[in-house]
Amino acid sequence: MKYPWIDDYLMHKRGVTRDLQMEWNWIRYQIGGKMFAAILLDDQNQPYYINLKLEPLEGELMRSQYPDIIPGYYSNKHHWNSVKADGDIPDDMLRHWLDRSYSLVLKAFSKQKQREILGLTVCGKDCSICPLHGTCRGCSNGQAPNGNRCPIFACCNRQCLTTCASCVQIPCEIWQAVREPSITDEAFPSSISDRIAALRSAGLMPPCK
Ligand code: SF4
Ligand code: SF4
Known part of the structure; x- marks a missing residue:
């Protein structure tokens, strides 16, 4: 995978928990019990996609500009997107999208709950x-x-x-x-x-x- 920093980056965000979802073979990153990112593993347990959430219009725009981001694999394709783990998306761009995904999921909670999570x-x-x-x-x-x-x-x-x-x-x-x-x-x-x-x-x- 081209993004070895990703686990560390996500786990340093406040309130994040991580687990392995066995049936999907995903490493799942959650806040307040809701997933905001996942690393999809192949049958050799190597990452092949990184799933993240974007506003639907933003996701559509990004997918039209970058071939290495596609509609969410095994996910709701309106809200979720999959970034190729060995693709050419620049690191800064991926960090920005992960931040957006974290923020989108966080903001869906009440203000009180957001403060508790953080x-x-x-x-x-x-x-x-x-x-x-x-x-x-x-x-x-x-x-x-x-x-x-x-x-x-x-x-x-x-x-x-x-x-x-x-x-x-x-x-x-x-x-x-x-x-x-x-x-x-x-x-x-x-x-x-x-x-x-x-x-x-x-x-x-x-x-x-
Ligand atoms: S910084 Fe906080 S307390 Fe001060 S004006 Fe803004 S919202 Fe109010
Ligand atoms: S008084 Fe309660 S809510 Fe305020 S900082 Fe302390 S633990 Fe948190």
Whole structure:
């Protein structure tokens, strides 16, 4: 296969699980129990297609431009596409399509579920390292750790955003005004940049120029 980086790339996305679907001989990559990519294996267990999801019109356009992407093998041909594992699709193009597929499947979940899958709150706080993990009422639900309503969550909610990552004002004055009481003045700027980095690493913001 021409794309040895693919497994690592997909497994570094937040919330991704991988399994081997024996009956189809696919390595399946899922978020929230839904598949967004698969590596199809032949009878020698070698990859021969990479399945991914695109918007139907985008898929049709890409298939008309690149002979090495075809309608989804063993899949719904309206939504799914198969990229030849030993074809000539450039690496960057394939990465872009995999990102699109991940994003399309993620966005089909409710906003709350998306944040659960990503393990991130609206402001990019990583639940897995939060001391309140497992016992909180959830700053992702608008309840800040001190029991007050979280203004960042309320603002996101008003704008129908999943997280602040989609907002051009990030980090806005609300971000500057809301902080955990334990964070010092010195640590606060890096808390903001860490949370923006977490949102960025989840593919929720454009990468740094
Ligand atoms: S308070 Fe709850 S929702 Fe907020 S970061 Fe911690 S574990 Fe996640
Ligand atoms: S204005 Fe601030 S709190 Fe509201 S969505 Fe934008 S970045 Fe988030």
